[in-house]
Structure formats: structure tokens, C-alpha cells
Amino acid sequence: MYLIISAILLPFIAAAVIPLIHNRLGRLNIGWLALAIPLALFAFFIYHIPAISAGDTFTETLKWLPTVGIDMTVYLDGLSLIMALLITGMGSLVIIYSIYYLSSTDSLPHFYAYLLLFMGAMLGVVLSDNLMVLYVFWELTSISSFLLIAFWYHRKNSRAGAQKSLLITVFGGFAMLAGFLMLHSMTGTFSVRQIAVELTQYANHELFYPAMFLVLLGAFTKSAQFPFHIWLPDAMEAPTPVSAYLHSATMVKAGIYLVARFTPVFGGNSAWFWTVTLVGLVTLFWGAFNAIRQTDLKALLAYSTISQLGLIMSLLGLGSAAMYSGNSAEATAAFGLASFAALFHMVNHSTFKGALFMAVGIVDHQVGTRDIRRLGGLMAFLPFTFTIAVIGSMSMAGLPFVNGFLSKEMFFTASLQALDMELFGTGTWGWIIPVIAWTASVLTFVYSAIIIFRTFFGAHKPEKLDKIPVEPPAGMLVPPAILSFLIIALFFFPNLLGDHLLRPALSGIVPGIDGGAPHIKAWHGFIPELWMTVAIIVFGTILFITLRKWKSIYSLFPSNWTFNMLYTNSLKNLENTSSYLTNSYMTGHLPHYFAYIFSFFVFVAGGTLVWSGALNINLSNDSPLSVYEVLLVVVMALAAIAILFTKSRVSAILLNGVLGFSIAMFFVLFRAPDLALTQLVIETVTTVLFLVCFNYLPDWKKEISPKHVKVRNAIIAATGGLTITLIGLSVNSVDLYESISGYFEDSYELAGGRNIVNAILGDFRALDTLLEGLVLFIAGIGVFSLIRLKVRKEPNDNEN
């Protein structure tokens, strides 16, 4: 029973079927049909919770390419399960939302096919144990993301955003693939679990660090970590359900998942610890800092997503210390808290960011803009949306009574732990971790406040809005309302999630921590973490109120030295350089192309002949010369050379006739009567054909090419002739294989013909001869139609 593999394949099958049955549904929205898939899968994965939380794991293997170690191996453990639940759960909500969000003029079958394609790919990423299979699904998520960002492809920005996301994430994907191959060359396996077991022996291998950084590059590009974050704000051109689903809840967490999955492989290494932690912290700060200056609500949420992803990433970095081999059991448990917090915050982020994206989508949908300079005072018009946005923002800012508070507190605990970790040099530099964590959290508070106060409070500006705002249909409110409910429920019953999902998932990141998994508590007493939260509220409020006064610091940053400019300029230069290069040799001039072809022939064929030592001239096998043959050779050589110098086209064609008829003579001398006859006929017809054509063509002009062109052509021609001669002589001098022609000498017995050549053409290779007739026929049709075809004349044709 390949149940889990079928679960991965189901969305793919549905994606293929949906466009086919779309027209038969009548008025039923195709989204309802698409909804059945994630709902069924969500139930399927829910069903596995009891077994997983009891410590079981499930493995299924479908042989694919066993000789190279590539099999469709799926592995369902706590970590995969939590991701799978996010993918299918959020997927269900987003599809409900999208049914009401998208207009009937949008191409719905495309949308749901892409969305299901993504869902299947993403499930494949989180359930694959085999790295090559994981890689294939990984790139499929990039492709489906590309398709969904460019869903409104008539917009220039959508196409640009889709291209940017594809270029950056696929670049990272390639790096990751290289990393996977290095891991394979070290350990000899593509299975993540096997690699985790075996790689400890290879810590000093020269490929260890390259593999680590290449895998991280894949994770960082996918999860929009600094400085690869630039694609995520541009990806906001996608429809809002896509932003909520791919670009905040699931796909951007693929990088997080990858880092979590590879913590047992690389964790406990100081390079891994510092890279993941610092990249995460820088991203956390930079995302939060830039979110504040945004005026587009979705761009603000995009930067906030970048920032939150950085937070989760840094937690995974801190948590990787648990894998350090010299740890005591208590230290492992203590450091494992960070990984636990990462998982917890990942779930929380999906809930609150999903709710916020949907709320912003409602504002956009109902009001016609999401520019905060035009918004304000919407609380009275959109009370439900307002409530949802407040709950989401509170969670994002880490305020009490919502789930974000719990994971934020754990984040502070983990960052403070770095102070007395005494590992990897944290004694010297560890203090920057809580400092950045706290500063970024203040900024997070500020932008969370901006969302609420700039959109829903203040003066309503009807003159700047296209529509009078009213609450949307219930279908758009239900999904974010469910998420809001979860946000609050998770605060009061966090251990429901913690014990049944987070704890088994944690043992996927930190194997052997089972007993030491933390218990989530809201109240710890007056500990530093609490004072940090209090300070955030105080400083955050001050900063929000004085926003106008300090906002000018953003203008201190040069606007033309950003990573976006770097990307845009690189792309532009790349395009210019490649078009310059291509135009420099694709000239549209046929003789140039012929020159490339013949030069290439001389270099490759002649070069191979000389450098491989195949050049070998042995004249001893030659048959004897006779005077006729020598005369014919001299005649042909002179005729050929004379063609080059003749001034009249008629003499040129007659010289060509001399060549043709001389060859017929050669055929006679070389015992080939059939060839001689054919050649005589064909040569006669060809000469006549040339002469007829000349009647319609202008007289030869003298070649007026510049001298260097003529010299170049002469060199190519001479070396080409020389190459042919040398190859011919070398081939003639050795006898590598026995001739196969003896077979045909039984032609009378085999084919009933005494003329061997005729027997070959008419019997042994009769099909070839038939097709030869077809070629003649096609050429005849071509000739006929070229003569008869009349092209409609354009008025300003350059006919002279």
C-alpha cells in the first residue's frame, strides 16, 4: 500500500484533470472541486497524528532508479507531518478564500491547476527522504510559484516578479543540487536519514563545507533570507490567496524545513551555527526595518514575512547547538528549546500571517486599494476584517493572549541562552544575538501597529477611494476567522499542539531529545523575557508615535546601491552582453555561416586527426596508375581551378560539365557501369537546367568582396581541402574493419539479381530507394510550387 505516495500524487492528478472537466461543471465554481483535495489530504494527515505523537514513523519506497540510488522514498515523521498539515490545512482555507476573491473573468482552471500542482510539489518536498526526489519537487514548487505569481500575466510587474523569483530560487536550487551531489559523493547515499548517520565520519572531508554552504544557499534563496530576500516583495504581484499560501505560509518555509531537516546532518558545527543564526538575525532585522517604510500593505506584509522567516531561521541556528557532540543531556534539552520555538513560531506565523494576508486581501478587494496613504478609518466599515487584522497583528507583535506571545518569549529565552552557551565562541559575540532579537522585535511592533492604525483608525478618506467599503461575502471572512480562532486557541491550549505535533517534530531535528522536549507555559514569573516584552511595548509605542520624526533616516540609505539595483543591473548587463555576443556572429549573412561551418569542420575533424595521432599515410596499397586516369585527373584539376577564375557563367557551367563527364569516365575506369550511365544522364540534365535558369538570372558580376575576405575564404577553402585529403589518405592507409560488402555478393541467391548494385538498390535496401524517390518527389513539388506560387505583393515592396 503506497498511501503516502498516493497522497503526494493526488494533487498532481487533480491538477491534470481540472482543466479537462472545467467546462462540464456548468455554473459550479471549479474551486469547490479543488477544495476536496486538500480537505481529504488534511484528514489523511490528521489521521496519522496519534501514531506519530506516539513516536512512530512511516516509510514507503517505490523503486525508481535503484541502480543509481534514486528511489521514491517517502518518510513521514513529526517534522514532515507538521509541514504536511500546514500545506493541506492552509491550502483548504486559501482555496475557500480564493473562490470568493477571484473574479469570474480570471482563468480559474489555470489557477487551481497551478495551486494543486504546487500543493503536490510541496508535499513531495516535505515527505521525500531521497534527496534527488526532493530536489525535483523543490524545483516544481519554484515553477508553480512562477506560474502563480505571473497569474495576471498581462501585467508587466507580475511577469517581472515571476521572473525574479524564478531566477533567484532556481539559482539556489541548482546550488542545493550541487550540495546534494557532494553529500552523495561523500556518503554514497541520497537518503537524508542515512546521510545524517554517516556524515559524522566526514567532518574533515574537503567537500564537507562546500556541501554545507551549497545546501544553505538553496534554503536561504527559497526562504527569502538576506540578501536573497529581494524576490519576495516582488512576488506580491500574485493574487492575494497565493501570497497568503505560497509566499507566507508554505513555500517560503521550504527553506526552513530544509535547514531543520539538515540539522541532524550538519548541526553541532560552528560554521552551521553561526551562518544560520546570523543570516537569520540579519534578515529578521532588515525585513522589520524595511517593512516600516512600505506604503503598500502587501509589501509591508512581504517584508514582515522576510523578517519572521529570519526569526525562525535564527532559532534553528541557535537550536543546532543541541547537536554538539560534547553536550550534556541538560544542555541538549536546553538548546533544543530554540528548535522547538522555531517549529512553534513556524506554525504561529502561518496562522497570523495567513489571517493578515487575507484581511489585507479583503481591504484590497472591497476598497480597491491597499496603499496606506489612501486608507484610514475602515474600522466602522469592515468590523469583522478589523477584528481579524487586530488579532493577527497582536500575534505578530508578540502581545499576550495570542499565540505569537508564547513563541516570541521562547525566542527571547533562546537568544538569552546564547549568552551563557560557552560554545562556538558565543562568549565573545553571543551578546549581539539578544540585542538584534530585541531591536527587531521593537520594529515588528511598530509595523504591526502601522497595519492597524493606518488602515482602520484615523480619518476615512472617501475621496481617495474607488468604492464604498462594505464587508465581503462570508466565504472570504470564514478562512481568516478560523485562523484567528486558532491564534487565540493556541495561546490557551498551546500544549495540545506542543505535545502532539511539535514534540515529535522536534525529535526529527534533534534526535534523542524525546524526554527533554519543553512544555509551553504562558506565565514564567517576572523573568527577563517578560521585561523584554514590556520594553518592546513601551519603545515600540514611542517609535510609532514619533514615526514622522525619525522616518527620514531611510533617506540616508542610497537608493541606487540596493540589492534590487544589483539584480536589475546584472540582468540588464547579462541581456545586453548576450545579445551583443549573439549579434556579433549571427549576422544574417549566409557566407558567414558557411565560414563557421567549414572552419569548425577544419578545426574539429582536422584537429582530431592531427592531435589524436591518427594521421598515417601509407601508399603501398595503391593500385597501379594508368595513363588515362592521370590524364583525367589533370583535366579535372585544371577544370576545377579554372572555374574559380572564369569571367563568364556559361564557361563556368561548361567547366562543371567537364567535371561531371570526367567523373563518368572515372566510373567507367573504376568498374562502375551503372554509375557511369546515371552520371552521364544526370550531368546532361543538370547542365541544361543551369543554362535554362541562367536565362532568368542576371549575369555574373565580378566578386567585389574586400581582399581580406577573399584571403580568409581562400584559407578556409585550402585547409578544408587539405583536411579532406589527409583524412582520405589516412583512412586509405589502414584497414581497421573487414568489409561488409561480401554479403551482397550472394545477391543471386538472396535477391535473384546478377547485378549486385541493382540488387542492393532494388532489394536489399529497397526501402531506402523508395524514400529516395520520395525525396525526388518532394523536390519536384518544391520546384513546381516555387515557380507557380504567387505571393501577394505589398504596396511598398522593394521590387526594382
Place this chain on the structure above:
Amino acid sequence: METLIIILVGILTAVAIYLILSRNLIRLILGTAILSHAVHLLILTMGGLKNGTVPLLGEDATVYVDALPQALILTAIVISFAVTAFILVLAYRAYQELGTDDLEEMRGADDE
């Protein structure tokens, strides 16, 4: 004998390539015709020359020359005739439409 023929093939090939590299359409077509002559001779030579009698069974001989290259060349002669005829008419038509037989002048515009 073979050496001499191969050298002739080389000369023919060089002439053919030079003509093909020309700007004039008729020279180009002539070049392809000569190139096929050269190739036919080369194929025949590779099978060995004059090392037997005509490949007709019933001749009083035990050794025949290699018949396979002859069959190949027979096909090639016909095909090269078809190709020559086609490009000759193509040249004719191109001249009718464009008013030139100079490849330099036929060069397309950038956006084509």
C-alpha cells in the same frame, strides 16, 4: 592511384568550399554541385579501386570491386541532382522576388 584520386578530391573540395563562401548565389550552387562530385569520388575510392571486376555476377571472375559504395553513390547522385534543381529554382524565385542574387543584399532586417 588512390592517392592521386584523393588529392584530386582535396582540390575539388577546396574549389567547392571557396565557391560556397562566395556572395553570388550561382557560385554557391555551383560549389554544392562540385562538392557532391568530390564526395562521390571519395566514397568510391574508400571502397578500393580496380581491385576486382565489374560487380556483375556471371562475369568470369572470383573477385569483384566493392559494390556497396556504388550503390550509395547511385543514390547520392540522384539526391544531389534533386537538391541542385531545387536550389536553382529557389535562386530563380529569390531573384524574381528580391531583384538580386547577391547574398549580402539579401541579408534580412534586424527584426526579422
